[in-house]
Amino acid sequence: MALAPKKNKLSLWQRIRQNSLAYKFIAPTFVAMMIVHLIPIVQGLYLSLLDVRLTTLTLYLKAPFVGLKYYIEVFNAIFGIGEAGASSRVTGLINAASNTLVYTIWTNIGTLGLGLILAMLLNREFRWRGIARTLVLLPWVVPTFVTGTIFNFIWLEQGGLANKILLGLNIVDTPVTWLIGPNSLYALVIATVWRGLPFTTIMFLAAIQVIPTDLYEAASLDGANGWQRFRHITLPLIKPIAGTQVLFGLINGFYGGYNIAVQMFGGGTGFAGEYADLLVPAITRQTWERHLYGFGSAASVILMGMLLVFVGIWYRAFRDSLRAE
Amino acid sequence: MGVSLSKKAESARPARATINYKAWLLDRGGDILLLVIIALMLLPIIFLVVGSFKSREEFAVGSNFFPSDWRFENYSEMWTRVKFGTYFSNSLIICGITTLVVTILASMSGYALARFRFPGAGGLSMAILGTQLVPGTLFLIPLYMTFLWMKNNLGIPLIGTNFGAIVLYVGFFLPISLWIQRSFFATIPIDLEEQAMVDGATRFQAFVYIVMPLAGPGVISTAIFVFLTAWDELLFAWVLNVQTIPVGIRQFTGVAGSQNRYELLSAASVVIILPVAAMFFLLQKRFIAGLTAGAVK
Numbered sequence: 016m017a018l019a020p021k022k023n024k025l026s027l028w029q030r031i032r033q034n035s036l037a038y039k040f041i042a043p044t045f046v047a048m049m050i051v052h053l054i055p056i057v058q059g060l061y062l063s064l065l066d067v068r069l070t071t072l073t074l075y076l077k078a079p080f081v082g083l084k085y086y087i088e089v090f091n092a093i094f095g096i097g098e099a100g101a102s103s104r105v106t107g108l109i110n111a112a113s114n115t116l117v118y119t120i121w122t123n124i125g126t127l128g129l130g131l132i133l134a135m136l137l138n139r140e141f142r143w144r145g146i147a148r149t150l151v152l153l154p155w156v157v158p159t160f161v162t163g164t165i166f167n168f169i170w171l172e173q174g175g176l177a178n179k180i181l182l183g184l185n186i187v188d189t190p191v192t193w194l195i196g197p198n199s200l201y202a203l204v205i206a207t208v209w210r211g212l213p214f215t216t217i218m219f220l221a222a223i224q225v226i227p228t229d230l231y232e233a234a235s236l237d238g239a240n241g242w243q244r245f246r247h248i249t250l251p252l253i254k255p256i257a258g259t260q261v262l263f264g265l266i267n268g269f270y271g272g273y274n275i276a277v278q279m280f281g282g283g284t285g286f287a288g289e290y291a292d293l294l295v296p297a298i299t300r301q302t303w304e305r306h307l308y309g310f311g312s313a314a315s316v317i318l319m320g321m322l323l324v325f326v327g328i329w330y331r332a333f334r335d336s337l338r339a340e
Numbered sequence: 341m342g343v344s345l346s347k348k349a350e351s352a353r354p355a356r357a358t359i360n361y362k363a364w365l366l367d368r369g370g371d372i373l374l375l376v377i378i379a380l381m382l383l384p385i386i387f388l389v390v391g392s393f394k395s396r397e398e399f400a401v402g403s404n405f406f407p408s409d410w411r412f413e414n415y416s417e418m419w420t421r422v423k424f425g426t427y428f429s430n431s432l433i434i435c436g437i438t439t440l441v442v443t444i445l446a447s448m449s450g451y452a453l454a455r456f457r458f459p460g461a462g463g464l465s466m467a468i469l470g471t472q473l474v475p476g477t478l479f480l481i482p483l484y485m486t487f488l489w490m491k492n493n494l495g496i497p498l499i500g501t502n503f504g505a506i507v508l509y510v511g512f513f514l515p516i517s518l519w520i521q522r523s524f525f526a527t528i529p530i531d532l533e534e535q536a537m538v539d540g541a542t543r544f545q546a547f548v549y550i551v552m553p554l555a556g557p558g559v560i561s562t563a564i565f566v567f568l569t570a571w572d573e574l575l576f577a578w579v580l581n582v583q584t585i586p587v588g589i590r591q592f593t594g595v596a597g598s599q600n601r602y603e604l605l606s607a608a609s610v611v612i613i614l615p616v617a618a619m620f621f622l623l624q625k626r627f628i629a630g631l632t633a634g635a636v637k
Contacts, residue, residue: 027459034458036543041447041464044514047445051511052471055479055486058483062481075485120420129377136598139367150378150622153385158572160586161609165384168391168602196412209384221632270475274574292539293621294573298477303579315478322473 031237034185034196036134061202063313078309085313103300110289111297112321114200118293119268119325121201125208127260130215131253137216138223148220159271163278165205170194194280199291200335206275211267216259222256223249258333269322270295364374385613392606399603411603415611418604427588428611434502434584435570438509443563445510447555450521451547455530468515476575478558484579485506500581508580509570517562520631524558525551527633561630568616585612 025033062083065071071078092105131204137148159163169176170193188327193202226249234244281289287296298318302311386554394407419425453461487498487508497502532554533546541549574586587636589612592605600614620627 030459034456037452037456037458040452043445044449044518045464047511047514048471050486051483051508052474052479052515053467053540055482058470058482058485059478067481072456088389133374133377136370139370141371143383147374147378149621151381152620152624153617154381156568156620157385157588157613157615158568160572160589161388161573161612164589164605164609165388168402168606169384169387171402174400176383176402176405179402209381212381217628218632269349274572276573278590280546295475295477298475299575302477302481308348312478312481315475317475318475319478321474326473330457 027035056060057227057305059312060316063316065309067308067312072306072308085310086317089313089317091325104305104307104310107289107292107297108294108301108317111292111294113318114290114292115272115321117200117268118204118207118272119265122206122207122211123173123261123264125204126211126264127214127257129208129212129262131219131257133212133216134223135249137220148289151216152213154210157210159274160278161212162206163212163275166202166209166275167194167279170202195288195290197290199280199288201274203272203279203287203291203293206279207267207272209274211264214263218256219253220259222253226252253272255336258329258336261333262326262329269318269325272296272300293332294321358600362407365402383474388606392603392610394603394606395604399606400600401414405408414603414607416605418611421601422588422591423583424588424608424611427585429584430583431571432615434505434509434582437506437562437566438513441506441510441557442566446515446517446521446562447559449514449516451551453522454525455533468519471515474626480576480579483576487580490512498580502582504580504619505577505582505584508576509566509573510574512573513566513569514602517566520562520565521555521558524555524561524630524633528554540572557626557630559630559632560626561628562622564619564627566632567619571612571616 031038037047058076061076063085064080065076065078066077066081066084067075088102088105090106092109134150137144137151141147154162172178172190172192172194175190175193177193178187181191182185192198230248231244234248239247266304272293276291276293276296280291286292286300292312294317299309300313301314344634387405391615393410394411394414395409395411398404398407451459454464484499487504490496491499498507528551532550533543536546536550537543569584572586573584578586578587589605589608592601
């Protein structure tokens with residue numbers, strides 16, 4: 016049993032036998048992933064080509080085949096091809112997609128930017144450092160659906176905490192409408208950033224702490240100012256962690272937000288309105304409330320395509336730091 | 341803003357005897373900013389806690405920050421108004437068993453991926469990471485249909501039961517958990533296992549008696565991560581009709597036409613936070629050590 020197998024000339028079968036313990040350890044995980052992930056994903060991809068709705072749900076995979084119908088519908092609506100009026104499900108989806116993009120960008124900027132600032136503030140020597148580091152973790156233990164509940168109260172137009180603070184500090188003259196209209200997307204972004212900040216901060220703090228202090232001292236002796244030290248020492252050395260955080264942020268931005276939105280909007284009914292409707296809540300509504308299972312699957316594939324485009328851009332940007340690991 | 345902060349962040353560290361006035365000023369500015377950010381992070385939680393003691397009317401008006409009359413009875417009424425006890429125990433059972441099973445399985449498979457270069461390891465790693473890029477909405481319908489089929493044809497009660505939720509969550513959280521575990525095992529030196537095996541231990545014994553005790557922070561961070569995420573899962577539980585807290589809590593806001601009892605919803609929310617908060621802060625050091633170990637090695 017070789018612990019660190021080197022390049023050897025064993026046959027495949029010998030290598031499989033040699034690693035039999037690994038296969039035994041993997042087996043339960045493999046079965047679980049097959050049942051919960053792989054088989055359903057393949058079925059879901061196929062489902063997006065079928066006309067599955069309430070009446071045909073019992074037929075399931077034998078439902079009428081419609082091919083790329085839903086994809087073409089969405090594609091046409093985006094580029095204005097075909098008849099002028101796209102169906103409401105398609106326009107709703109496109110609107111949700113553009114909201115999701117804005118949401119993802121802002122939540123990433125918020126959590127990464129504030130997380131980095133907070134990590135650097137916490138990395139200094141000061142008296143209450145231990146307590147401060149514990150306190151910033153608190154939002155993390157608040158489940159996201161509770162986060163939605165809390166911010167539902169905070170954003171209330173009359174008597175909500177946010178407006179009371181803003182009015183009290185004379186920042187605004189009249190109460191701001193947060194939960195309806197254009198502000199609602201940013202109300203959602205702020206709630207998301209609040210909940211996501213602890214994790215990013217802890218990760219950045221861990222990365223900053225392992226940077227050797229003498230790097231900064233040497234740079235200071237060479238006459239580098241604070242910005243230059245940050246730009247040329249801190250930033251390059253936290254780039255791998257930042258890369259991981261951006262990837263998490265992209266996945267959370269595109270696929271997350273459901274729990275917060277559902278609890279925050281519509282007094283429990285969960286519909287955010289056109290300004291803050293994200294793709295996952297929109298798809299969930301189409302699928303489970305309007306029973307358009309095939310269309311919901313196609314929309315999910317489009318959502319995945321959107322994420323993959325961004326993961327591709329992400330990979331190009333952070334390829335170097337991945338390789339360095 | 342980040343620029344000036346960063347300057348102070350580093351200048352505070354080199355121990356210099358000369359007091360730099362500008363650095364001192366930046367440092368105090370940093371203190372104030374930190375204080376403001378921490379206050380903003382705590383405010384929503386404090387707001388929730390004090391709100392849970394208000395009366396229904398006072399909550400609706402929202403005139404005072406603190407309740408004029410602290411109603412502790414909200415916390416007893418909240419359990420009777422909806423079946424909160426059932427939701428709570430369901431969530432505890434589901435999340436507890438899921439956490440246990442996932443942690444054991446993720447340790448085994450994470451170890452296998454970290455230590456063995458077996459045929460198929462590359463493909464498996466890709467599949468594991470790939471699962472994280474697929475939206476839940478894509479495989480929720482097939483999963484529901486599969487569970488329905490298993491219920492109807494094999495008699496396995498997977499819909500509307502805690503058992504179904506456990507099966508679902510174990511599969512759901514395994515890939516990411518085993519990835520956390522894998523990167524943690526990779527930081528443990530291999531020498532100790534080799535030594536144990538030279539002394540006559542089998543590989544399995546070396547794993548159980550040598551590696552696992554060293555993997556404490558990794559195991560704890562995986563366990564807390566799984567519990568936190570499972571405790572928070574709403575969409576799949578709702579579709580599979582499992583009566584967990586996230587599903588049941590919506591009763592307070594009038595889904596069943598009941599009543600807009602926001603003060604009771606707040607009290608329930610506080611109770612929901614407590615188990616996770618207790619676990620989190622008791623094990624905080626190890627949790628963070630485990631979570632960041634793989635990332636900054």
